[in-house]
Amino acid sequence: MKLNDKGLLVVLSGPSGVGKGTVRSALFKMEGHDLVYSVSMTTRGPRVGEIHGKEYYFVTREEFERNIRDGKMLEYAEFVGNYYGTPLAGVQEHLAAGREVVLEIEVQGAEQVRAKMPDAVLIFIAPPSLDALYKRLLIRGTESEEHIRQRIEKAKREINMAYEYDYIVVNDTVENAADKVLAIIRSEHATVKRTLKNYKKMLGVE
């Protein structure tokens, strides 16, 4: 029996290279949930095969900035000269329909979500060790050692921001991590703050 009929906004965040995307993929392959992924908006151009409205909403810089000004972005960040962000409207629509919306975003964006939607569930996906994070970034092979060292320093600062989150899930194995996220989603639906009002109404108590 589901006492909370509103969907949850679930934010997966954490340092770059920690494997947020892999955890999210594993989560969507699991059973027993009604999750939707929120499509982001970006000003970078589409890569071959990418479809507007599927991988991203591809918009111009002017359009993105208008969305920011009009308060239509739940969160956004600028990265290597391009904007990336989450349009608010789609998220609200899914939540109202009782679907869980999963965002996979940077730490900076997660703070904006916390401010705008205090009911969101913020999960910090954490590396099992700094050494493991270093190796993951090294294996990617896309960056110099100097850049990787900078990323590790940034990761340390971000780990110090984890107190603003609700949960810490260590990505030791992807299955463990996804499984824990699912337990968190189930558990959050049973919290008193999300259920008590509906429950008392259902029972006709008070």
Place this chain on the structure above:
Amino acid sequence: MKLNDKGLLVVLSGPSGVGKGTVRSALFKMEGHDLVYSVSMTTRGPRVGEIHGKEYYFVTREEFERNIRDGKMLEYAEFVGNYYGTPLAGVQEHLAAGREVVLEIEVQGAEQVRAKMPDAVLIFIAPPSLDALYKRLLIRGTESEEHIRQRIEKAKREINMAYEYDYIVVNDTVENAADKVLAIIRSEHATVKRTLKNYKKMLGVE
């Protein structure tokens, strides 16, 4: 990876007749946990086959009251002329060893636990409807209709206390309810308040 090495104190409570004991039994039969059940203390005499230290610690009224005075009871209540309660020492020992301690107690006792151990996880086991609770009490066949009506009134008052709990789990089916309790336990171990300190220490951050 378990970031929180302390055990959780999990309190299953809720109105009389809601099926707390059945949920607890189902929970203990499930896999993937390290739960222990805390043995209660009582002044009522042992029934045939009941063993001191297994079903209950059977003590005299004087001994029980001395335990109360010495602050050795985590919670207690008087019921039909007898004391029932949870000795603190055993609970603390299990928690320190990293085991989850499950208490199945009355609403009155749960409030005492909240006051003494704020880190406890309080789960309100709730009936799917007042009608369902009525039928359960009727099927038991141990009480008059008048008594059952009194219990329903008491249940209503207790449901109004549920805001002091952390979670509400509706006992629609025992399997569902036990499964949700297990998700809550897993999820609670990942909360920032229980993990962040250890995690930062593990990583040598800060």
